[in-house]
Amino acid sequence: MSTRIVVPSPRSINRSQLSYIRPHSPSGNIEVPKPAKIDRDNLVYESEGEIPKARKINLEHVHYLTPEPSVLEQNVHSPETPGTENFEPFAISADLEEKANNRIAQYPADQKRSAVLPLLHEVQHRFGFISPESIDWVAKKLDIAPIKVVEVVTFYPGFRQKAPGKLHFRVCRTLSCAMGGSYELMAKLCEATGIDRSSADGHKDPISVSPCGRYSVEYAECLASCGTAPVCLVNDDFHEGVAADKVQDLIAQYNG
Amino acid sequence: MSDITYLSGKEPHANEHRLIFKNVDRQGWDTSIDTYINDGGYEMLKKGLGMEPKAITEEVKTSGLRGRGGAGFPTGIKWGFIPPNNTKPVYLICNADESEPGTFKDRYICHQDPHQLIEGMIISSFAVGAHTAYIYIREEFPEAAITLEKAIAEAREKGFLGQNILGSGFDLEIYVHRGAAAYICGEETGLIESLEGKRPYPRIKPPYFPAAMGLYMAPTIVNNVESLCHVVHILRMGGEEYVKLGTPRNSGTRILCVSGDVKNPGYFEVQVGKVTFRELLYDMCGGPKDGREFKAVIPGGSSSKVLRCEESFKIGKGDDAKDLAFWDLPLDFDTLAAAGSMAGSGGVIVMDDSRRMSWVLNNITHFYAHESCGQCTPCREGSTWMKKVSDRIEEGKATPEDVKTLEEIAYQIDGKTVCAFGEASAWPVEAMVDKFREELVGETSEDNNFKSAERLEQEKFLSSSL
Numbered sequence A: 001m002s003t004r005i006v007v008p009s010p011r012s013i014n015r016s017q018l019s020y021i022r023p024h025s026p027s028g029n030i031e032v033p034k035p036a037k038i039d040r041d042n043l044v045y046e047s048e049g050e051i052p053k054a055r056k057i058n059l060e061h062v063h064y065l066t067p068e069p070s071v072l073e074q075n076v077h078s079p080e081t082p083g084t085e086n087f088e089p090f091a092i093s094a095d096l097e098e099k100a101n102n103r104i105a106q107y108p109a110d111q112k113r114s115a116v117l118p119l120l121h122e123v124q125h126r127f128g129f130i131s132p133e134s135i136d137w138v139a140k141k142l143d144i145a146p147i148k149v150v151e152v153v154t155f156y157p158g159f160r161q162k163a164p165g166k167l168h169f170r171v172c173r174t175l176s177c178a179m180g181g182s183y184e185l186m187a188k189l190c191e192a193t194g195i196d197r198s199s200a201d202g203h204k205d206p207i208s209v210s211p212c213g214r215y216s217v218e219y220a221e222c223l224a225s226c227g228t229a230p231v232c233l234v235n236d237d238f239h240e241g242v243a244a245d246k247v248q249d250l251i252a253q254y255n256g
Numbered sequence B: 001m002s003d004i005t006y007l008s009g010k011e012p013h014a015n016e017h018r019l020i021f022k023n024v025d026r027q028g029w030d031t032s033i034d035t036y037i038n039d040g041g042y043e044m045l046k047k048g049l050g051m052e053p054k055a056i057t058e059e060v061k062t063s064g065l066r067g068r069g070g071a072g073f074p075t076g077i078k079w080g081f082i083p084p085n086n087t088k089p090v091y092l093i094c095n096a097d098e099s100e101p102g103t104f105k106d107r108y109i110c111h112q113d114p115h116q117l118i119e120g121m122i123i124s125s126f127a128v129g130a131h132t133a134y135i136y137i138r139e140e141f142p143e144a145a146i147t148l149e150k151a152i153a154e155a156r157e158k159g160f161l162g163q164n165i166l167g168s169g170f171d172l173e174i175y176v177h178r179g180a181a182a183y184i185c186g187e188e189t190g191l192i193e194s195l196e197g198k199r200p201y202p203r204i205k206p207p208y209f210p211a212a213m214g215l216y217m218a219p220t221i222v223n224n225v226e227s228l229c230h231v232v233h234i235l236r237m238g239g240e241e242y243v244k245l246g247t248p249r250n251s252g253t254r255i256l257c258v259s260g261d262v263k264n265p266g267y268f269e270v271q272v273g274k275v276t277f278r279e280l281l282y283d284m285c286g287g288p289k290d291g292r293e294f295k296a297v298i299p300g301g302s303s304s305k306v307l308r309c310e311e312s313f314k315i316g317k318g319d320d321a322k323d324l325a326f327w328d329l330p331l332d333f334d335t336l337a338a339a340g341s342m343a344g345s346g347g348v349i350v351m352d353d354s355r356r357m358s359w360v361l362n363n364i365t366h367f368y369a370h371e372s373c374g375q376c377t378p379c380r381e382g383s384t385w386m387k388k389v390s391d392r393i394e395e396g397k398a399t400p401e402d403v404k405t406l407e408e409i410a411y412q413i414d415g416k417t418v419c420a421f422g423e424a425s426a427w428p429v430e431a432m433v434d435k436f437r438e439e440l441v442g443e444t445s446e447d448n449n450f451k452s453a454e455r456l457e458q459e460k461f462l463s464s465s466l
Helices: A071-075 A094-104 A109-127 A132-142 A146-155 A174-179 A182-193 A244-255 B031-040 B043-049 B055-065 B075-079 B106-112 B114-128 B142-155 B186-196 B227-235 B278-282 B333-338 B356-370 B377-394 B398-414 B421-435 B437-442 B455-466
Strands: A003-006 A167-172 A217-221 A231-232 A238-239 B090-096 B130-137 B173-178 B220-224 B255-259 B266-271 B296-297 B314-317 B322-325 B346-352
Touching: A003 B437, A071 A146, A094 A109, A094 A132, A109 A132, A109 A146, A109 B173, A132 A146, A146 B333, A167 A182, A167 B106, A174 A182, A174 B255, A174 B314, A174 B346, A174 B356, A182 A217, A182 A244, A182 B227, A231 A244, B031 B114, B043 B114, B043 B227, B055 B075, B055 B114, B055 B227, B075 B114, B075 B220, B075 B227, B090 B114, B090 B186, B090 B227, B090 B322, B106 B114, B106 B142, B114 B142, B114 B173, B114 B220, B114 B227, B114 B278, B130 B142, B130 B186, B186 B220, B220 B227, B255 B278, B278 B296, B278 B346, B356 B377, B356 B421, B356 B437, B377 B421, B398 B421, B398 B437, B421 B437
Parallel strands: A167 A217, B090 B130, B090 B220, B130 B173, B255 B346
Antiparallel strands: A167 A231, A231 A238, B255 B266, B296 B346, B314 B322
16 A cells, blocks of 8 residues: 655755756646655645554655646647648748748847747648647747747637648638628538537637548638628638538539 | 729719728729839828928828727827837837728728738838838738738838838838737737737736837837828828818718628728718618618627617707717717717628527627637626626526626626726627617516526535535
8 A cells, every 4th residue: 555645845955856847848847856765754644634654664655646737738739630630740841940030030139029920820821730849949949938839829719739621611700790691601511521510619629620631610700801791711711702502612612 | 083993893882982992892903013003102102201200290180080990099199199208119010900890991901902001101100200010910811911911022122111211211111910810919009919929918008008118118109001091191182181071070081891781781981970870871781681670780890889770869068969860870980979889990780670689699799708818807707707698698598687697797897907808898788788678688587597507516515515
């Protein structure tokens, strides 16, 4: 049987024993080293009841509590989707570096952080979504902590952390388009592409991918073309006046 | 003007007065710089660079131009807020984050007439002394971002951008910065935070204007796309002449975007205040769809308060006060404010008698719950609550008490947040409940006993411990 123990915070810090957060690692946790020696008087027992102090502690039986996953670990992950195979895995190329440097040059030299959105757009455009590796790369490129990239990725609905389909449909959900029939458009799209949107959540997980990985859908908030409702974006192409009965034509444009 | 022809089916209505949209849907028009120059483009830039920067600001003040982004603040006055003893670099930002539901004017300027915007930006930058300007364009306009970058490159080639523009000694660079689908980036301090590479949490006020402290804590002027385009025309006509367009205190033209239940939705550039709802919705938009009647109108983007079509309003004060029916209201900033709503960004959303207001309200609350940035508690929590309560009403699971709750939540947000998003999310709910209370209450029932998943969870705990 093992005993669960809580190691008290040390009174003085022995720097040589500390391991620091790995630089530019989105999932960096402080790794507390196992103490070489355990001082029995300092041990705190977890149970409220009276547990006699053990006479002898067998280090092999001591289990350390595993830390809860950090906020970073919870937010920096790219779940596999059927669409993953549509995109190359993230890789740094000379071309990417050059594009990134041009973007960074748009901002004052001491304000490189401004380029975080343009760089993420560049990554998402090439690799389909923002992967943990790409967050590391952007952070290094801009000399900022990875968390500052993560906070941006997780805030903006324009950045996605999982692969969409090869054809990503963004249907406008907002008032004028809804009056023009965008809910019906979405239903028809899902029907035609075999997408199940039942688990979609507008906030946390807006994108639904078809089992074949070719299509994905998402609701967008106002695409600013209310006069030609309902409208949608297919990847970067804008389509207006897409009534629900035109779904087959719309898809056929890309499959022809 | 007479030699301009438009694509068939897209001709402007006789009531229109096209300045900004002169080239939208124009026959033989494209986005290249040569087309623009052949039409007299960039002449005003030459004129502007020959003037004193202060004189341009004065012209804009004389013109009475009010910002077209939503708040209607006078553009010239805004420019004047840059501290006179400023030593930091000044920035100009064009707010092309057009995301107010119901508004779709900037889309056409950015896609079809990018050089007009760029000329307006160069003149405005010269007037305020900015040497770097950014166009913050929403992510949903990928094509426009490319069009604008191409236009900037063309203008650079012709010497309208870069070092020593046209030998005037004035330097300017314009860059395009794409947003990432967040409505809050339309708020000017949120936009600035976003441009700095952060989450777009609007900044606390004061300072009330980024002109004092904006991008990188330097003086910054943020103007809407349409406002910046107007600067070109103010320079061409002169402020004195421009102010004659429209009505007093509401000068110039503005683009009204009509969507929803009308026969011919679309964009109409009219003199401010010269067109009433009757003219706009019946004459210009062809009236209601067959067999339908107009019910309600949202006059200035989804954040503005809804108006009922059979309402009448007392406009003006003292002896000038007069009663105006909804249909006779002119669409200008002051009248709509007096009617308890706002002209906002010019997005007119029309609903006919086939629409259930609970459904409309539900759609709007979903938008604001999605777009709240989460910085201030009343708005973050309140917008989600409003969404949940309006879900219940829409699904017919609510009690009459819920309508009251909805209203109370809205008043708890209004005026209690860092930025105007609080009002933007609360006003439509307040107005919708106020003006359609009977209809909303009619969809509820005393017998309903809706319990949310959270409530059921709580009850489990309560009954076991009692």
